[in-house]
Amino acid sequence: MSLTSRLASGRDEPESVAGNGLIHRRAFLRGGGAVAAAFTSYGVARMATAAPLAEDPSSLVVGGTPVPYEEHSRFEARVGRALSNPKGETRNFLARTPHQSSEGTITPNGLHFIVSWGGIPDIDPDRHRLVIHGLVKQPLVFTLDALMRYPRVSRMAFLECGGNSAPLFSPQPVQAGVQAIHGLASCAEWSGVLLSTLLDEAGVDPKAKWVIAEGADAAHLSRSVPLSKALDDAMIALYQNGERLMPANGYPMRLLLPGWEGNMNVKYLRRLKLTEQPAMTYWEAKVYAPVLPDSKAYRFYFVQEVKSFITHPSPGLAMSGKGLYEISGIAYSGNGRIERVMVSADGGKSWAQAALSEPVLPKAFTRFRLPWRWDGGPAVLTSQAWDEAGHAQPTRAEFVARRGELTKSLPAAAIPSQHNNSVCSWAVNSDGEVSHVYA
Amino acid sequence: MSTLRSARLSLALFIATGTAAAVAQGPSLGQAISASDIAAWDLTVMPDGTGLPSGRGTPEQGAAVFAQKCAACHGENGKGGISSALVSDRRRTSIDGAEKTIPNFWPYATTLFDYIRRAMPWQLPRSLSDDEAYALTAFLLAQNKLIGPSEAMDAKSLPKVRMPNEGGFIDRFPELM
Numbered sequence: 001m002s003l004t005s006r007l008a009s010g011r012d013e014p015e016s017v018a019g020n021g022l023i024h025r026r027a028f029l030r031g032g033g034a035v036a037a038a039f040t041s042y043g044v045a046r047m048a049t050a051a052p053l054a055e056d057p058s059s060l061v062v063g064g065t066p067v068p069y070e071e072h073s074r075f076e077a078r079v080g081r082a083l084s085n086p087k088g089e090t091r092n093f094l095a096r097t098p099h100q101s102s103e104g105t106i107t108p109n110g111l112h113f114i115v116s117w118g119g120i121p122d123i124d125p126d127r128h129r130l131v132i133h134g135l136v137k138q139p140l141v142f143t144l145d146a147l148m149r150y151p152r153v154s155r156m157a158f159l160e161c162g163g164n165s166a167p168l169f170s171p172q173p174v175q176a177g178v179q180a181i182h183g184l185a186s187c188a189e190w191s192g193v194l195l196s197t198l199l200d201e202a203g204v205d206p207k208a209k210w211v212i213a214e215g216a217d218a219a220h221l222s223r224s225v226p227l228s229k230a231l232d233d234a235m236i237a238l239y240q241n242g243e244r245l246m247p248a249n250g251y252p253m254r255l256l257l258p259g260w261e262g263n264m265n266v267k268y269l270r271r272l273k274l275t276e277q278p279a280m281t282y283w284e285a286k287v288y289a290p291v292l293p294d295s296k297a298y299r300f301y302f303v304q305e306v307k308s309f310i311t312h313p314s315p316g317l318a319m320s321g322k323g324l325y326e327i328s329g330i331a332y333s334g335n336g337r338i339e340r341v342m343v344s345a346d347g348g349k350s351w352a353q354a355a356l357s358e359p360v361l362p363k364a365f366t367r368f369r370l371p372w373r374w375d376g377g378p379a380v381l382t383s384q385a386w387d388e389a390g391h392a393q394p395t396r397a398e399f400v401a402r403r404g405e406l407t408k409s410l411p412a413a414a415i416p417s418q419h420n421n422s423v424c425s426w427a428v429n430s431d432g433e434v435s436h437v438y439a
Numbered sequence: 440m441s442t443l444r445s446a447r448l449s450l451a452l453f454i455a456t457g458t459a460a461a462v463a464q465g466p467s468l469g470q471a472i473s474a475s476d477i478a479a480w481d482l483t484v485m486p487d488g489t490g491l492p493s494g495r496g497t498p499e500q501g502a503a504v505f506a507q508k509c510a511a512c513h514g515e516n517g518k519g520g521i522s523s524a525l526v527s528d529r530r531r532t533s534i535d536g537a538e539k540t541i542p543n544f545w546p547y548a549t550t551l552f553d554y555i556r557r558a559m560p561w562q563l564p565r566s567l568s569d570d571e572a573y574a575l576t577a578f579l580l581a582q583n584k585l586i587g588p589s590e591a592m593d594a595k596s597l598p599k600v601r602m603p604n605e606g607g608f609i610d611r612f613p614e615l616m
Contacts, residue, residue: 089521090512090521090522090561090562091521091522117558118558118561118564131472131477131480132469133472133474133477133481138469138471139471139472139473139474139477140469140470140471140472141469141470141471141472142468142469142470143468143470146466146468146469146470147468149466149468150463150465150466150468151463151464151465153463169534193465194462194463196462196463197462197463197464197465198465198469200462200465201465201467201469202469209616212483214480214482214483218558218561218564219557219558219564220482220557220558220564220565221558222482222483222553222557226615226616228615229615270480271480271481273481273483275483275485277485277486277487279483279484279485279486279553280485280486280546280547280549280550281550281553281554282550282553282554282558285545285546285547285550286539286544286545286550287536289544289608290534290536291531291533291534291535291536291538291539292534292609293534295531295607296607296608296609297544297607297608297609298608298609298610298611299608299609299610299611300610300611300612300615300616301611301612302611302612302615303611303612303615403534404533404534405534406533406534406535407532407533407535410535414537415536416534416535416536416537417534417535417536418536
């Protein structure tokens with residue numbers, strides 16, 4: 001019996017590797033085109049017989065002309081970031097990435113998440129300056145023109161707000177989708193100058209242990225970065241996915257600290273001061289210091305630890321009839337590469353290993369995929385990731401035991417604490433609707 | 440880039456990271472600048488007071504500035520408004536960061552001055568004089584009963600203010616610091 005007919009028969013087939021319809025991650029590859037053709041997509045009704053084909057009106061006229069900078073199709077107009085503060089009231093604002101309408105691992109620049117403390121400055125790149133001072137042999141000022149002549153590096157790196165996934169601190173599952181829950185994480189290819197090159201030019205005083213970074217925005221946002229990170233893989237990023245940084249992502253330059261808390265990746269970077277001690281700025285001493293159940297608080301929670309979540313299906317992407325689907329999602333770790341992602345369709349009773357789409361890069365989004373035959377009954381979908389440093393994404397029970405949870409649930413937009421990387425589960429009911437659950 | 444400087448940096452790298460990393464050679468286009476020419480941008484205030492400017496302010500002076508420039512968002516006497524309360528005797532009872540207040544969470548009084556001077560008022564950052572920033576810092580510390588009601592704040596007195604929660608923190612990744 002071929003794989004295709006086995007899948008079509010719905011019998012207990014050898015390719016089934018875990019409960020409630022999970023199929024071996026390489027089944028699609030072995031099955032070839034026939035299995036792919038049998039694929040059902042989310043939210044699209046499948047017809048038994050296709051209608052006769054005819055020329056579409058759009059094919060009968062001369063098409064439009066290209067523009068210098070193209071926007072997506074007008075039929076994709078609903079694809080966009082979710083804005084927390086669209087009127088720009090006197091508080092910070094956030095824009096969340098729509099993972100439910102994205103594929104692969106690269107976040108388009110217009111969809112990259114934003115957390116802004118004082119608005120998006122309108123910086124003339126010719127007037128912008130970067131100064132390096134403090135415990136250095138020679139304080140130096142760099143113009144953008146000067147930095148453009150330095151040797152450049154390019155790398156993929158995710159950025160994640162420390163407050164991403166904060167709805168998972170609520171004691172009841174907040175009814176929201178993958179954008180509202182996990183939308184403060186994005187991934188791009190960044191190009192720029194390694195910070196070590198510039199620090200070398202200024203001459204690091206052996207007493208220096210920290211670099212205080214500051215932006216040119218209204219908040220003059222400032223964070224303390226250990227010198228060891230600054231000399232490791234820190235970059236003065238000038239380009240994002242092949243074009244200059246977006247205004248809301250730090251144009252004309254930002255600090256990029258691969259794998260580290262988003263807020264530390266200071267945008268509109270204008271100043272780096274080398275010191276012996278951290279500055280204890282508002283953002284590190286007050287805001288990004290998550291409170292623990294014993295009332296102490298973590299400070300300098302640099303690393304965005306291993307996380308995964310399923311994007312397809314997810315709340316809002318209804319199933320369109322039983323049959324074969326692909327479960328797909330995103331995994332990443334600030335500690336390096338993703339080593340493995342396991343997926344469950346029965347709330348964690350049994351697990352199957354997902355396929356990882358190449359390339360699997362350190363401190364970058366990794367797309368995982370797994371075939372799934374939905375039998376039309378209830379299912380609870382969960383993913384759990386491991387990174388190459390050996391860290392496991394914590395289960396909800398493990399996470400709550402260590403970090404606690406709120407006493408009452410908050411709206412999805414609230415960020416009561418930070419650094420929640422516990423597993424996240426979606427329930428599929430027999431109508432094919434998807435909701436957020438704790439499993 | 441001189442060989443000597445390279446050797447020094449390699450040593451610094453070795454000390455900092457435990458490994459000898461390669462550093463790309465740049466075209467050395469940084470322009471020298473003096474500390475006095477950086478001063479207008481050097482906003483960093485450290486917990487030990489390093490970076491605090493000259494100037495001085497009392498809680499009484501701060502009350503007047505607060506009423507004029509801060510109360511529209513933070514409420515009368517800092518009790519809270521469209522922006523967070525700055526004067527509070529609330530205790531923390533859960534992990535919810537919304538319960539953090541100046542007296543129950545902020546570990547260093549210097550951070551107040553640093554943040555007010557660099558970022559406030561929201562609509563007009565960097566518009567306060569150093570005296571006003573000291574006065575507002577003194578006002579908020581006094582209202583929260585962290586200093587006496589008439590105690591002036593300046594570069595000498597501010598770093599000496601001890602905050603109740605200074606010891607309430609755990610460095611999450613000490614091995615990376």
